Every structure is written in C-alpha cells, then in structure tokens.
Amino acid sequence: MTTSYEVRAITPVVLKELLDRDDAGHTREPVTDTEGGAPLRCCLRRSTPGERIALVSYAPLRRWAAETGTDPGPYDECGPVFIHAEGCDTRSDDADYPAALHGPRRVLRAYDAAGHILGGRFLELPRERFTEVGQAIDEMFAEPEVALIHVRAVEFGCFFMEVRRRSA
Numbered sequence: 001m002t003t004s005y006e007v008r009a010i011t012p013v014v015l016k017e018l019l020d021r022d023d024a025g026h027t028r029e030p031v032t033d034t035e036g037g038a039p040l041r042c043c044l045r046r047s048t049p050g051e052r053i054a055l056v057s058y059a060p061l062r063r064w065a066a067e068t069g070t071d072p073g074p075y076d077e078c079g080p081v082f083i084h085a086e087g088c089d090t091r092s093d094d095a096d097y098p099a100a101l102h103g104p105r106r107v108l109r110a111y112d113a114a115g116h117i118l119g120g121r122f123l124e125l126p127r128e129r130f131t132e133v134g135q136a137i138d139e140m141f142a143e144p145e146v147a148l149i150h151v152r153a154v155e156f157g158c159f160f161m162e163v164r165r166r167s168a
Helices: 014-021 061-068 131-141
Strands: 005-008 052-058 079-084 103-110 118-123 149-152 161-167
Touching: 005 131, 014 052, 014 079, 061 149, 061 161, 103 131, 118 131, 131 149
Parallel strands: none
Antiparallel strands: 005 161, 052 079, 103 118, 103 149, 149 161
C-alpha cells in the first residue's frame, strides 16, 4: 500500500538555525549524551552513548506557517526537542513512520491549511505494532481538510515529528 503521507524530520538548515538560536531566542549548550536514548528530531532515531546533542526549543507550527504563508495564531507553541549538536544525516522526507521513535502512547494532532487544530487521535500501541500508526495517519488524511499532522508523546506532550500529505 502506498502511504498518503510523508514524515518530516528537522532539516539541516533548521538544525543549524536552532543551534545558533532556538525558537525561544536562546543559545543552548550542547552536551555529550552519556546514556543514549534521547529522541532526536533531526534524524528520527534515538541517540547513542557518546553523541553530542542539544535540547532546544522548537516551534513546529510556527515554522510550517512561515513556510506556507499562514498565521499559526493561538496554536503557536514552542517546546523542547533533542537534536544533534553538529551536522546530521537527516532522514529522507518520504520515509515511513519511524519505528525507532515509536512509544506505546502517542497522540496524532491534525491541523487544517489555516493552522487550526481539527482534532486528535490517541494511539496506544506496543512497538511491535508501530505500523498501525501509519494506518491511522492515512485514515486522518482521508479527511480532505487535514493538511498537517503532529505526532506527540502523551506523557509530556512533546513534539516528535511532522507528517504532511504526500504531494501528487
């Protein structure tokens, strides 16, 4: 089955911008991750011990709105994300939902083309059933007004990745 969506990681250009000054206007100090396991939003995998990473503030809807000429309005929010402290082999935008960042409880939050929240979907799936997230995303994109989906963690509300309708 061909998916109707593309998963988007933080791009190399945005990665550099966030390292210079994050979306909250701060410069963050990178650290060496001694334990590994931090969910990296630039390559959509977990960090390994010894990697240099940074925890920065990121405003995903604000950045999407700037790219599309939309005003994020009151839905604009800024939250913490882990990224590589140096360059990174970012993930292809057309890759499927990444098993490496799947957790047992996720929320899919849908937005329309004006950047307004349309609703969400709670998923409680063990890692071995991560492919069902892709099915849920396809179902959400079956609604023509859905332009964008954010995948978030339930416990902290953290942004994990952006999902867009696949271009024709």
